[in-house]
Amino acid sequence: MSILGTRVVRTEDPLFLTRGAVYTDDLTDPRLAGAVHATFVRSTVAHGTVTSVDTSAAAEAPGVVGVYTAAELGDLPPVAPPLPFLDAGFSRPWLVGVGERVHFVGDLVAVVLTEERYQGEDAAEMVVVDIDPLPAVVGTAAAKTDGTILFPAVGTNKVAAFGEPAPEDFFADCEVVVRREIVNQRVAAAPLETRAASAAWGEDGRVTIWCTNQGAQQAKGQIAGWLGLDPALVHLITPDVGGGFGAKIGADQEYAFVAWLAQQSGRPVRWTESRSENMTGMLQGRAQDQVVTIGGSRDGRVQAYSLEVSQDCGAYPRIGTVLPTLTMLMAAAVYDIPKVHAQATCYVTNGTSIGAYRGAGRPEATAAVERAMDLFAAEIGMDPADVRRKNFIPTFTEPTQTSSGATYDSGDYEAALDRVLQAAGYDELRAEQARRRERGDTRQLGIGVSAYVEITGADSGHGTSENAELEVHADGTATVLTGTSPHGQGHATTWAMLASEQLGIPVEKITVLHGDTDRIPDGGGTMGSRSLQQGGAAVHQAAVELVEVARKRAAELLEANPDDLEVDLANAGLSVKGTPGVGVTWAQLAADEQLIVQTTFTANAPTFPFGAHVAVVETDVESGKAVVTRLVTVDDAGTIINPLLAEGQRHGGIAQGVGQALLEEILYDEDGNPQTSTFADYPFVSATELPSFELVEMATPTPMNPLGAKGIGEAGTIGSTPAVQSAVVDSVAHLGVRHVDMPATSMRVWRAIQEAQKGSTN
Amino acid sequence: MQVSMTVNGQQRTDEVEPRMLLAHHLRDNLGLTATNIGCDSTSCGACTVIVDGLTVKSCTVLALQAEGSEVTTLEGLSTDGEMHPVQAAFRSEHGLQCGFCTSGMVMASIGVLADNPNPTDREVREGLEGNLCRCTGYHNIVQAVLKAAEAGPAAGQVPSSQQEVSA
Numbered sequence: 001m002s003i004l005g006t007r008v009v010r011t012e013d014p015l016f017l018t019r020g021a022v023y024t025d026d027l028t029d030p031r032l033a034g035a036v037h038a039t040f041v042r043s044t045v046a047h048g049t050v051t052s053v054d055t056s057a058a059a060e061a062p063g064v065v066g067v068y069t070a071a072e073l074g075d076l077p078p079v080a081p082p083l084p085f086l087d088a089g090f091s092r093p094w095l096v097g098v099g100e101r102v103h104f105v106g107d108l109v110a111v112v113l114t115e116e117r118y119q120g121e122d123a124a125e126m127v128v129v130d131i132d133p134l135p136a137v138v139g140t141a142a143a144k145t146d147g148t149i150l151f152p153a154v155g156t157n158k159v160a161a162f163g164e165p166a167p168e169d170f171f172a173d174c175e176v177v178v179r180r181e182i183v184n185q186r187v188a189a190a191p192l193e194t195r196a197a198s199a200a201w202g203e204d205g206r207v208t209i210w211c212t213n214q215g216a217q218q219a220k221g222q223i224a225g226w227l228g229l230d231p232a233l234v235h236l237i238t239p240d241v242g243g244g245f246g247a248k249i250g251a252d253q254e255y256a257f258v259a260w261l262a263q264q265s266g267r268p269v270r271w272t273e274s275r276s277e278n279m280t281g282m283l284q285g286r287a288q289d290q291v292v293t294i295g296g297s298r299d300g301r302v303q304a305y306s307l308e309v310s311q312d313c314g315a316y317p318r319i320g321t322v323l324p325t326l327t328m329l330m331a332a333a334v335y336d337i338p339k340v341h342a343q344a345t346c347y348v349t350n351g352t353s354i355g356a357y358r359g360a361g362r363p364e365a366t367a368a369v370e371r372a373m374d375l376f377a378a379e380i381g382m383d384p385a386d387v388r389r390k391n392f393i394p395t396f397t398e399p400t401q402t403s404s405g406a407t408y409d410s411g412d413y414e415a416a417l418d419r420v421l422q423a424a425g426y427d428e429l430r431a432e433q434a435r436r437r438e439r440g441d442t443r444q445l446g447i448g449v450s451a452y453v454e455i456t457g458a459d460s461g462h463g464t465s466e467n468a469e470l471e472v473h474a475d476g477t478a479t480v481l482t483g484t485s486p487h488g489q490g491h492a493t494t495w496a497m498l499a500s501e502q503l504g505i506p507v508e509k510i511t512v513l514h515g516d517t518d519r520i521p522d523g524g525g526t527m528g529s530r531s532l533q534q535g536g537a538a539v540h541q542a543a544v545e546l547v548e549v550a551r552k553r554a555a556e557l558l559e560a561n562p563d564d565l566e567v568d569l570a571n572a573g574l575s576v577k578g579t580p581g582v583g584v585t586w587a588q589l590a591a592d593e594q595l596i597v598q599t600t601f602t603a604n605a606p607t608f609p610f611g612a613h614v615a616v617v618e619t620d621v622e623s624g625k626a627v628v629t630r631l632v633t634v635d636d637a638g639t640i641i642n643p644l645l646a647e648g649q650r651h652g653g654i655a656q657g658v659g660q661a662l663l664e665e666i667l668y669d670e671d672g673n674p675q676t677s678t679f680a681d682y683p684f685v686s687a688t689e690l691p692s693f694e695l696v697e698m699a700t701p702t703p704m705n706p707l708g709a710k711g712i713g714e715a716g717t718i719g720s721t722p723a724v725q726s727a728v729v730d731s732v733a734h735l736g737v738r739h740v741d742m743p744a745t746s747m748r749v750w751r752a753i754q755e756a757q758k759g760s761t762n
Numbered sequence: 763m764q765v766s767m768t769v770n771g772q773q774r775t776d777e778v779e780p781r782m783l784l785a786h787h788l789r790d791n792l793g794l795t796a797t798n799i800g801c802d803s804t805s806c807g808a809c810t811v812i813v814d815g816l817t818v819k820s821c822t823v824l825a826l827q828a829e830g831s832e833v834t835t836l837e838g839l840s841t842d843g844e845m846h847p848v849q850a851a852f853r854s855e856h857g858l859q860c861g862f863c864t865s866g867m868v869m870a871s872i873g874v875l876a877d878n879p880n881p882t883d884r885e886v887r888e889g890l891e892g893n894l895c896r897c898t899g900y901h902n903i904v905q906a907v908l909k910a911a912e913a914g915p916a917a918g919q920v921p922s923s924q925q926e927v928s929a
Contacts, residue, residue: 009853009854009856010853010856012861013852013853013858014845014853016858016861016864017836017845017852017853017858017864017868018836018837018840018845018849019836019837020795020796020797020798020836020837020861020864020865021860021861021862021864022795023795023862026789026795028793117786117790118779118781118782190896191860191862191896192798192800192806192808192860192862192863192894192895192896193800193860193862194800240860240861241860242798242800242860242861242862243859243860243862243896243897274802275800275801275802275803275806276802276803487860488859488860488897489859490859644856645856647856647902648856648859648897648898648902651898651899651900651901651902652896652897652898652899653899654899655898655899655900655901656896656899678801678802678803678805679800679803679805679806680803680804680805684805684806684894684896686890686891686894687886687887687891687893687895687900687903687904688887688888690887690899690900690901692883692901692904692905693899693901716899
């Protein structure tokens with residue numbers, strides 16, 4: 001029986017559950033013996049000019065080994081924006097010096113090195129930084145006026161623009177047109193492990209850097225580039241990683257700086273940030289202001305759709321600057337809309353920089369079009385599920401081009417919707433809703449429906465390729481090296497399953513290694529839900545190729561025709577067809593000569609997972625508080641290798657979507673001061689705010705890789721966010737409410753009800 | 763100052779600064795790094811350990827406050843290579859992904875089961891409100907606690923003294 005498709009528990013877990021994983025801050029590597037601790041001094045002002053930095057008291061504090069300001073940087077050049085088309089004027093200094101500007105609360109001004117961790121916090125507080133404040137630019141509306149310009153050398157806050165305005169007559173032939181400004185708010189990725197890095201220089205002139213990240217090879221390349229180091233001198237190791245969600249893609253400047261400090265001080269250096277530091281220093285997500293316009297006929301057919309995005313990039317443009325292009329690509333989503341328009345303009349603001357967060361550009365597209373569909377349905381008085389059904393792209397099994405330019409691999413959107421509606425008992429839910437409305441209950445029912453398609457395995461800097469190395473050892477064990485970078489996804493288990501499927505070696509005897517640039521120089525890391533469809537496919541390919549290498553050797557050994565040999569999974573080797581007793585194991589072959597394969601798998605193209613969600617909420621119309629009572633989801637990610645782990649990915653994704661829809665938002669005051677910089681302030685979704693989830697199976701294989709697998713890491717978030725938002729709006733729709741921005745907090749819902757009751761549309 | 767406590771059944775005496783947090787003492791002085799620190803506001807619960815039968819967030823307790831106490835961390839839960847019922851259930855139900863919250867989540871779950879050996883889904887959620895997880899959406903954590911409850915009273919006890927635990 002095939003191991004694929006079975007619920008294999010993780011091989012990682014025994015250690016994780018008894019000794020704990022080993023994260024960067026846990027390392028006891030001898031190379032880090034005698035390490036000093038780095039503590040950064042960060043700007044407490046969002047926008048202003050540094051007038052003085054006094055380190056004299058800090059330098060005398062107990063345990064201080066060194067204090068560094070911009071004056072100590074020497075010829076280290078500032079870090080250029082990560083995308084070649086961006087103006088170099090947006091470069092970020094390592095430390096903001098006297099006469100230079102800080103651009104967000106959290107910008108780096110100085111750093112102290114101390115013998116002990118606690119001494120660092122004491123000494124950092126003794127560094128006196130004077131900043132002449134400038135007006136802060138909070139949000140894209142303020143940025144686009146250019147009333148205050150963050151980077152005078154650039155001359156505008158506009159970082160980039162994609163797409164053209166829609167023609168004036170774009171909606172001319174539509175019976176009904178609805179336009180709405182909506183907010184896809186700034187949120188924190190908030191992995192439980194904050195950022196951390198350590199570095200030690202060896203006598204051989206090489207530096208070893210340990211840091212928490214989602215792809216060692218990319219992080220290494222960035223660090224070497226920023227510091228002007230020969231990449232051959234950099235050895236980057238990724239220890240266990242406590243969550244990433246996109247915010248740990250690549251390296252952050254602090255990681256490179258730790259390596260630089262180790263070189264300057266002649267001591268190994270360790271750095272682990274606090275949560276409050278993380279909530280201003282780590283890349284955040286979403287932060288789009290959107291305008292949706294949707295037009296169609298009263299029979300429910302949508303004829304034109306427009307999405308205009310204003311992207312908040314934060315203080316220094318990072319990868320978030322190009323994520324709106326994914327939003328634009330996926331604008332039309334699951335719908336066959338004759339005319340689709342999308343454009344985006346990106347601005348710097350005095351907030352934390354924006355990067356990828358679970359979904360990264362695609363949740364924003366889905367949230368926009370699903371909101372638009374609901375608004376259109378409400379306007380023409382049609383059930384939201386029916387409007388969706390009327391406009392779906394019909395079932396297809398061959399690649400199909402959409403009106404916003406994407407080529408989808410396979411999809412059956414109506415089937416996904418039908419399944420989820422049936423599983424949720426949609427008709428009965430609507431009947432119960434009607435009864436409660438009839439009775440005028442305080443607790444009203446809201447039903448939200450979303451349909452989505454997203455892009456996974458897109459080129460995120462490594463093409464659509466991933467490599468794998470597979471070696472079987474003479475003791476019958478095997479080792480897999482992968483260029484992916486698991487941080488909770490369970491690659492060690494799934495990659496072992498893929499090798500075991502071909503070789504018959506039990507998963508417990510297969511070790512999967514990743515995240516060491518000396519052993520695995522090339523790799524694309526884990527992001528964009530690429531790992532299984534590219535990295536997993538590479539492991540599969542390596543195992544298939546290893547069988548062929550072994551077959552030739554075994555044929556010689558057994559003096560048999562290679563075609564007469566067949567894989568003998570029970571004995572983990574090859575045997576002569578029809579003669580079960582005669583054969584040779586992989587281990588025996590490996591004892592004679594190293595049995596190893598290195599291979600690269602290249603996917604034909606990205607894949608497009610899809611699904612449909614139903615969220616049910618109960619809203620107290622007196623307080624505005626909405627509680628999610630059910631979440632029913634179809635998330636079709638093609639062939640599933642390990643359902644246990646795939647479900648786990650869905651669960652986590654769904655929960656983060658609920659968090660964004662109902663609770664979470666990074667807030668600033670008008671001066672750019674963060675209002676949500678601890679977990680006491682930031683409403684991170686907890687167990688009490690969620691129901692257990694109801695998952696419905698559906699699997700439409702993709703032709704893009706031999707596994708038939710699409711990505712599953714981000715789908716849950718993409719589907720659940722609009723479903724929950726829609727459910728909240730639906731719960732108070734009978735009171736005249738058409739829209740509530742995310743997060744749909746009690747206050748927002750209550751206000752929307754009050755305004756609707758006053759007769760103003762909201 | 764000197765502080766003595768029993769950690770996972772072993773007597774430990776160390777010099778600590780008066781301000782040192784129990785979490786840092788466990789991690790930095792005793793090398794017990796399964797206990798993680800995920801926030802600085804007693805919000806996330808990643809640092810949850812059991813002190814004298816009570817689940818506590820070790821980032822909010824001074825090492826000195828644990829003087830004379832019996833402390834159990836994740837590393838102290840297995841006996842003779844056998845996982846504690848809660849550990850075993852977290853594995854079988856896929857109750858962990860990145861693992862960072864796991865140590866605190868397992869310790870807190872023992873506390874939940876000590877107080878309520880047969881909790882409902884909702885009671886488990888209320889009991890774990892002070893422990894945050896970003897990966898699992900809590901679904902399989904709740905399943906794991908319900909599964910562990912099937913093991914009976916042992917699921918709510920720690921092995922070092924078989925003492926009763928309370929959340």
